Amino acid sequence: MSTQTSQPAILVLGGTGTVGSRLVRQLTSPSHATHTVLVASRNGTSSPRPQPQQQEPEQDQPPRLQHIPFDWQNTDTWSNPWGSTSTTSSSTTTPTSTTISAVYLIAPPTLKSDSLMTEFVDFARARGVRRFVLQSASPIEAGGPAMGKVHGYLRELGQRGEVEWAVLRPTWFQRKFFFPPLPFSDVLSWVVGCVGCRES
Amino acid sequence: MWTIENFADQPVHVRGIKEESKIYSATGQGKIPWVSADDIAAVAVRALTDEEAWNTEYLVLGPELLSYTEVRFSSCLVILSVLRGLS
Numbered sequence: 322m323s324t325q326t327s328q329p330a331i332l333v334l335g336g337t338g339t340v341g342s343r344l345v346r347q348l349t350s351p352s353h354a355t356h357t358v359l360v361a362s363r364n365g366t367s368s369p370r371p372q373p374q375q376q377e378p379e380q381d382q383p384p385r386l387q388h389i390p391f392d393w394q395n396t397d398t399w400s401n402p403w404g405s406t407s408t409t410s411s412s413t414t415t416p417t418s419t420t421i422s423a424v425y426l427i428a429p430p431t432l433k434s435d436s437l438m439t440e441f442v443d444f445a446r447a448r449g450v451r452r453f454v455l456q457s458a459s460p461i462e463a464g465g466p467a468m469g470k471v472h473g474y475l476r477e478l479g480q481r482g483e484v485e486w487a488v489l490r491p492t493w494f495q496r497k498f499f500f501p502p503l504p505f506s507d508v509l510s511w512v513v514g515c516v517g518c519r520e521s
Numbered sequence: 522m523w524t525i526e527n528f529a530d531q532p533v534h535v536r537g538i539k540e541e542s543k544i545y546s547a548t549g550q551g552k553i554p555w556v557s558a559d560d561i562a563a564v565a566v567r568a569l570t571d572e573e574a575w576n577t578e579y580l581v582l583g584p585e586l587l588s589y590t591e592v593r594f595s596s597c598l599v600i601l602s603v604l605r606g607l608s
Binding site: 331339340343344346347348353355356423425452454456457459463472476479485486487488489490491492 | 556558559561562563564565566568569570574575576577578579580581582583
């Protein structure tokens, strides 16, 4: 209530994952100081992975990075990014009507993720979100399984001029699950240990 | 996703590396356009913030086709060059 976010916000769903955490870091770097970044995750806190580059907000500006508790399976949490709850762990502001201009969609690791995501797209559109960027995968065409359905839906809405959209299809092999990451030292020892060995 | 970070994140690789110092893959000598998660994120930044909306899709692939063996070799080179830079 004290401070309303004046900058348009970008909502990153899955913002603590491999790509999401990097996206958040890049969006909050000084060269992209144009948006507030809302990081949605189930526990609403920052990633457990070390992120030493994380920017400290300037003293005289509202925090540009806010962590939002969000759970795909609990639709009560879906409105959290717009500030209907005051639960933000990393800031003291409790915006009542955050303006979100764009959403980055990463599929939740659940079955039926496509229907949850299309439902959320409509939920967000009803709250004024104009742009959606979906992270899909290289083998999945628009209209294909899982993220392909969300892709097809965004394209259809775009053709009717109802949203701005983009779909990224990075090289893909298999879905990631939530496991403790391997410490860099272990990767290093494996790589160094393999120098000179012949095995493929 | 076929990202370089898979070796640190994916349970099957984590277990193989920790317990056997091996990486298992069904690709044989097959080559993959490995992409880095940082590069995917950089594309995402543009898609989210460009003034003009893209309204299209993009494949985000690495610049080079590499086999698992080649990725391991280039990882060695990167680490060696970093170590040399530190000394």
